[in-house]
Amino acid sequence: MRVKVLTIFPEMFPGFLGYSLTGKALNEGIWSIESINIRDYAFDKHGSVDDTPCGGGAGMIMRPDVLGAALKANYHGGKLIYMSPRGRQLTQDYVKELSTAEDLTIICGRFEGIDQRILDAYNVEEVSIGDYILTGGEQAAQIMLDAVVRLLPGVLGNVDSLSEESFEDNLLEHPQYTRPINWEGLEVPAVLLSGHHGNIAKWRKEQSLEITKARRPDLMKKYLDSQGD
Ligand code: SAH
Secondary structure: OEEEEEEHHHOOHHHHHHHHHHHHHHHHOOOEEEEEEEEOOOOOEEEOOOOEOOOOOOOOOOOOHHHHHHHHHHHHOOOEEEEEEEEEOOOHHHHHHHOOOOOOEEEEEOOOOOHHHHHHHHEEEEEEEEOOOOOHHHHHHHHHHHHHOOOOOOOOOOHHHHHHOOOOOHOOOOOOOOOOOOEEEEEOOOOOOOOOHHHHHHHHHHHHHHHHHOOHHHHHHHHHHOOOO
């Protein structure tokens, strides 16, 4: 997967994506990232990329002429995304969908966001990482990329861990334990030490159902609906 990020803070990348599994995958060439400094496409000597909102109001808006020039020079097809609180909310299903893209270009907003005409002219896909407001799209882009890169073939050592995670089948993950068996008087549930795979699977499923029902009735409903098929 080839990723391009349009940002006014190119030095923020790869950021935490340069560590651990995503960093290793970056070194191995499973994915690549190029950050493009939007300011390089500014028309004046101050490198100005923003201006006040038409119609008035607080803050600044990123100019379509500068961002447009950056896109023209760097976007040559593939998925084009703008990180935005108004976007389609990122879920594990959406992450899976994005992980099939070969070319991903991401626009990171700053200030109060970008001019609507860029979104319209380029038919940009807007992605939100949740119902809260960040100071910039860079943080959101890195979170999205972390989840996406994790799913690229060869990134995770153990592919089984993918199918057993939270949100697979719309259920949250069961509790997990490791050694020592007794920690400060607290024991690992006996069933997990029994070696009986059937009972272990049954216990985990029951725990998953219980936790999902208690914490996420919305997911539980999806799960129950999918069982009806
Ligand atoms: N005025 C905008 C918020 C601007 S926040 C509004 O009310 O919708 C500045 C930038 O941070 C945005 O342009 C966007 O790129 C990024 N951003 C903020 N919150 C985000 C979120 N929840 N998901 C994705 N990107 C976000």
